[in-house]
Amino acid sequence: MIKLVAQICPLIVTAILLNIGISHAAPNKNYAIQFNQLGFGVNGTKTAVVPETDADNFSVIERHTGKTVFQGKLSEAKTWEASGDNVMLAHFDEVTQQGEYFIKVDSIPQSLPFTISDERYNKPLAAAIKAYFYNRSGAVIQKEFAGQYARPAAHPDTIVYVHESAASKARPVGTVISSPKGWYDAGDYNKYIVNSNITVYTLLAAVSEQSNAVINLNLNIPESGNALPDIIDEVMWNIDWMLTMQDPNDGGLYHKLTTKRFTGDTEMPHKMDQPRYLVAKSTAASLGFAATMAKASQILAQYDQHLSINSANGHSYSQQLLMAAKQAWQWSLKNPAIHYQQPSDIHTGTYATAGDDLKDEWLWAAAELFAATGDSEYLSKVEIPKKPRNPEWDKVETLALITLASHSDTPNTIAKEAKKQLTALTERWIEVGQNSAYGLAISPNDFVWGSNSNMLNKAVTLLRVNQIINNKDKPNSLYEKHAIAIVDYIFGRNPMGISYVTGIGQQTPMHIHHRASMADGIKAPIPGFLAGGAQPGQQDAKDCKKQGGIYPSKQAAKSYLDHDCSYASNEIAINWNAPLVYMLAALVNQEN
Ligand SMILES: [Ca+2]
Ligand SMILES: [Ca+2]
Incomplete structure (x- = not known):
């Protein structure tokens, strides 16, 4: 540590979503609706976070049929101090059919797909x-x-x-x-x-x-x-x-x-x-x-x-x-x-x-x-x-x-x-x-x-x-x-809309501050490592800037940089x- 200082063949879907080592894109801000990218357990709690919007409702849509399987009311918008964002919550515990779905809210791009299945972990x-x-x-x-x-x-x-x-x-x-x-x-x-x-x-x-x-x-x-x-x-x-x-x-x-x-x-x-x-x-x-x-x-x-x-x-x-x-x-x-x-x-x-x-x-x-x-x-x-x-x-x-x-x-x-x-x-x-x-x-x-x-x-x-x-x-x-x-x-x-564990999830860290992962010439980092995570100290911001790494925000929960320069937010331990x-x-x- 540098701190000196589906009934749609759920197994296949799960295998695709959990596949370790597939190539991952950098976090995409367009994925405005945020949730656990490993999906949800059949009988578990299911919650997504939605940016504030005029819409009152959200829909859970079965991916392969386009069928709406659930409609729910969004919670009242609230500010999360840690990120400065106004967000609403979508709860859909009632959806218990295994399968692959996405969430739709009017005026917001549809979410990433997710699965409902057990044995996700x-x-x-x-x-x-x-x-x-x-x-x-x-x-x-x-x-x-x-x-x-x-x-x-x-x-x-x-x-x-x-x-x-x-x-x-x-x-x-x-x-x-x-x-x-x-x-x-x-x-x-x-x-x-x-x-x-x-x-x-x-x-x-x-x-x-x-x-x-x-x-x-x-x-x-x-x-x-x-x-x-x-x-x-x-x-x-x-x-x-x-x-x-x-x-x-x-x-x-x-x-x-x-x-x-x-x-x-x-x-x-x-x-x-x-x-x-x-x-x-x-x-x-x-x-x-x-x-x-x-x-x-x-x-x-x-x-x-x-x-x-x-x-x-x-x-x-x-x-x-x-x-x-x-x-x-x-x-x-x-x-x-x-x-x-x-x-x-x-x-x-x-x-x-x-x-x-x-x-x-x-x-x-x-x-x-x-x-x-x-x-x-x-x-x-x-x-x-x-x-x-x-x-x-x-x-x-x-x-x-x-x-x-x-x-x-x-x-x-x-x-x-x-x-x-x-x-x-x-x-x-x-x-x-x-x-x-x-x-x-x-x-x-x-x-x-x-x-x-x-x-x-x-x-x-x-x-x-x-x-x-x-x-x-x-x-x-x-x-x-x-x-x-x-x-x-x-x-x-x-x-950040990111799954913070290397190789696990749909949008994951690609540039952890980890010498072997940086030096091995392999694009995907060694899997299974938790990135340090967001923190507003941004002690590496100056050095990272020289290497083209710019923090997206000064807000605490957005002070994360997927760049190998970032020992302050993207190291592993x-x-x-x-x-x-x-x-x-x-x-x-x-x-x-
Ligand atoms: Ca002590
Ligand atoms: Ca043994």
Whole structure:
């Protein structure tokens, strides 16, 4: 991350609309009627956004017969603060016949076609997980698994140098360490622990909470056909690397493994050979690692029979993870507030928590270690925050609250307060959604760097909190409605009229800021990546202008540029794809 700073043969129709790798045009402003480009589930909510018009009604028309199958009244026009647009909503839940349709409103060009069908999300889910495979460091990306995106192995990281900022008695400056595997963090080729923590954690939450959708998925990766679910194989590619980032001498975590500068803007990874360094230990990296490995130890325990045993002490893989978590916690107790500070000769991403009291990281590690061990000592100093926030790499208290509220052994007073705060947080979002012109629980201030992921984290949180505070058999439909509406936003119900995931949808990003996609000479970007999304900072606007990339608007929800110059709106990142995976898995479970 550069942030320094039909009854008409529905299967065929679906196959056409979901086809990965067909050529896509750039977003077309003529598609004024916006909706989820993957279509709608047979029994699901169906909403389209229509620009303000004098017309009162809209029609849903069957594409192949031209027959009007439904007529409805448009909602009253309202302004969406995030885009400045006046829009009306068209609801057509009543249309439940599988098929291909379009929407017609007088005086507005007819909409793109869409399908009504189930099983819309199976292929997108597999693609969103497979994206991690393409970002593997140290792996040959073979043709049989990657087709045209095959490439040689790169960044083996078997020779990595201890940077001055990370030097210790046992590992002085220049000590050579082997730190292989892991995923490239984003559009760049570096690897960062803080961002790996929330990414792995979120993917593991999907494995445990949406298991039916992901456990049997064949991702067509080298480990397909072994004894482990492919999603576990993929996540372990990064966990194995993360374990090498822990100093065995004291349990602390190095913050990152990077070159000194961002390199190779338009070079394939295997052309890069600049030296790489382990840089500075930090408390945020160590506590987040403790939380993530404690979670991983619980979820991977059921697979221990297929995983390696430590020959020195006989510990199973999951026991090794828990030990690593405890050692990171112990290091943090001795080093409670070491914020990452960028050394003067290092210029890669910071993931710095300066100005952050790390209370949320402490809470997260405590909650997960308690859940993994049952040892209430971890909760002795726990304070439940009054204003929990939407999860992000540097805001993790809500993840802790969900664990504390759902664990059966959590002391009553803590569980009760956690539930109370989670309820207050999510009810505020639902209120926004109920009053929104777009029908979305999205506020203008959600348009931060990586806004698409920010919104998907809201959706994930809505579903997870719904499971906790509402009866599992009778979930609160507003929680589900607004979680799903956010997925609609991602796939096209947005002012850009774009499906923000590469290769998935009818109008998709073609020029993501992702080095391999930029350098491989292939027109279509590597599929399954979520673009960062609109955000009004437009930090790259000057540089992009020189390259012919002009933002269409200063409005928050339109501050998106499908140009590879746009690291501020069109980069990809491992933590951004993770809540996408979670939501797609949840929807696969719902529709299949
Ligand atoms: Ca497998
Ligand atoms: Ca924090």
